[in-house]
Amino acid sequence: MIEFFHTKDRLRFLLYVGAIALPILLLSAWVVSSMEDSAAAKGEPNDKGGLHYRIQEKSGAKALPPALAALVSLPPNTAMTDVSADTDSAGRLTSASIKAFSTDDFKTVAAFHRPALAPVTHDAQSSLEGVRDGYDIKISQESKFFDNDPYKDRTKIEYYVTPSKK
Template sequence: MIEFFHTKDRLRFLLFVGAIAVPILAVSAWVVSRMETSAAAEGEPNDKGGLHYRIQEKSGAKALPPALAGLIPVPPNTAMTDVSADTDGAGRLTSASIKAFSTDDFKTVAGFHRPTLAPVTDDTATTLAGVRYGYDIKILQESKFFDNDPYKDRTKIEYYVNPTKK
């Protein structure tokens, strides 16, 4: 195989093919990646007959899934970087988890959400939980940071949303 490239003409041909193929492959990979990201943000069918949403955006989700948007307002100075939500066949939220990073401390973020929860069921220095529109919402300050976390210098907050059990 290596003997094939011993002449300058054959080596030039290989470089010519590479110069054409590499940009085409790079653009194709970028297009496929954008399409997959877009499809995940718009929702993909799940086993409950509804949709599964997965948004991972370092700078923060531009928009939350429709079932989640009216339920969890985004606090100022906060980027929701990892959103995972599932809906049933009727479009009702069945579960959601969100990882967010804020330049504010947890007390400020909890103060933003506290008026929207009625009743508040748990309120500590690192936890706020309550009910809103028939959903249990739990907001936690997370102290563990992982290698793939985009911001290590901010307050890490996790949201968990589930329908209220009757």
């Protein structure tokens, strides 16, 4: 097999094929990857008969899934980089988690969310919990950063949304 490439013409042919094929392969991989990301952001069927949403944007999610957008609003100076949400067959939110990074401190972020939570069930220096429209919402400052976190110089905030237990 290696003897096939001993001539300059055959080696040149192999390089031409590689030069043409490599950009096509890279473009195809990028198109498939962006289509998968787009489908996950628009919602994919889950085992509850609803949809599972997954948005991962280093610069910040532009829009939240409809069921989640009604409950959580974006504070100023904050980028929600990882959003995962599930809905049931009626379109109600069953669970959601959000990772966000803010240039503000946690106290400022908590002050933004506090008026929307009624009642506030837990208020501490690095966490805020409350109820909104029948959902328990927990907002906490995380001190542990991972290698894949896009911002290490900002305040890391995690949101957890679950239906209230009545």
